[in-house]
Amino acid sequence: MAVFTEVSADAAAALSERLGLGTVTELRGISSGIENTNYFLTTDPGDGAHEWVLTLFERLSAEQLPFYLQLMKHLAQRDIPVPDPQADINGEILHSLCGKPAAVVDKLAGGHQLAPSVWHCQQVGAMLARMHLAARDFALHQPNLRGLAWWTETVPVVAPYLTPEQRALIESELHFQQDLAHSPAFAALPRGPIHADLFRDNVMFDGLPGHEKLTGFFDFYFAGVDTWLFDLAVCLNDWCIDLDSGRLDEARAQAFVSAYDAERELGHDEIRLLPALLRAGALRFWTSRLWDYHLPREASMLKAHDPGHFERVLRERVNNPWHWLRAE
Template sequence: MSVFTTVTAEDLQPFLARYSIGALVELKGIAAGVTNTNYFVTTTHGRYVLTLFETLHAHELPFYVNLLAHLAHHGIAVAAPIANLNDAYIDTLNGKPTLLVTCVPGVVVDTPTAAQCASVGEMLAQMHRAGTSYQGRMHNPRGPQWWADTAALVYDQMAPHDAQLLRDQLALQSRHRFDHLPLGVVHADLFRDNVLMDGDAVGGFIDFYYACNDVLLYDVAITLNDWCVQPDGDIDAARARALLAAYQTVRPFTAEEKAGWPIMLRAAAIRFWTSRLIDFYRPAAGEMTFAKDPGHFQRVLAHHVARSDFWL
């Protein structure tokens, strides 16, 4: 979530007239993330989040927006989309496709506890179960081929030792295929800043714009790599065990998933190492943007390479 496209109160007035959510009280940009423009919109009826999509086009949005509506309908803690007076979720503002969603309770937690990790693991498993009845389909655009293509763009800007580590780990991933593992709808970006915690409970999962159909275990690995990570890139075992145990109270892992888990943890680290590398070396222009340290996920990956205990 960042601000690439500026929206003023004057811009917003005719937009809000197409909705039944009251009059504008406050408009505030959200300065976090790297993909879309986001604002908090407070009206006389409540508080909402307005997203302007910077890369996705209107015809690409129904998968994500209908997924949010589907999950909310099934009781998953997500920000539910708000329809305009034409009964459409997707609208337009300042030339960009837009979406209004409810503002879910809670705050972003920088240093989660084991109890909070357990709540996230349980809700993620419930989301995976609820997603089985969702009819939308979306290929993961940032899968293994994207990692390899992206890495090729930045190898010459990396330190030789770092580039060799990435080459070696991509080669290892190419020798493993996980299509035989359980598949479904995944969030694919369930970091701490995409979850609002209401105490120890999940207030809401947010920012579903990397969601797609992929291996469910991959989603668990992405989540654990952020929620259970320590400052040095290693994983806190107590938080990892809490997250995995709570997840499996809802959806136990198969034997094949357990066997693939160590390699999947590396895959999840590679996905975000490569994306941070491209953001770092080729950043997008924006009014309020933050390039995140690509070395962080390099360290996460290195710890997984050396790991022998995987908490299962």
């Protein structure tokens, strides 16, 4: 992601030696994203090149990080394709570099599918459900730190930057989500650890064009315990839409949810509340993009996302709610 902290070759080499990864042959900053400092790290332990991702955490504390790293380790041990955090000789997977908490994980094969088809959406939907089920017995607990409490805190901070029409929309939606959160149906929704940020650029595929196979999910640093339905809604709002208008693509959305449902059957209230959670997902990312855009941090290669995109998505979800019905 954006480079906030410059890592020297010597510092990277010292960490690589501590983890037994071999000689560092390349260290290259990653420009995408806006939360953490990320580098591609190439090493040679004596049997050829190995590729890793080195992350320095800019906002998350050392107390918060065990949840994310241990969740990734937990999922990797249950055959969910996620980056596996590398341990030192003492078994520690959380490290320190340049005065920041840090981690090194293996680099997934392949590349992104930024124009996904029904085939890609089916694979992501099915694996998302498997991930949810695999994390049911994960022992650590941390709430979704970008959930309702954060929206409630942040909307008043970004509201002064909005037009009256935008402000009316975001405040109205926040009230809607607050009321929803207090409803018995919402309280009863199944929940557990979720990714919470599984956009197209956080999933990798590899293989021949048109026949690519999913190779993994990554960037779990927004993960937390929340409703599984919210995770599904976040995915639908990115994987299954027309990017220009924000409208859901019916074929991709149906394929995504049907593939998820085949692995973990959705309950009646989940199906009924999906339109409301699609609105919640749009609100979450409109709010965070407004925050990043209007209150940016300095960083090398930093490029904030356009907040207008999720404003369009939210308006579309409010005006044209989408309902999914299980095929009989």
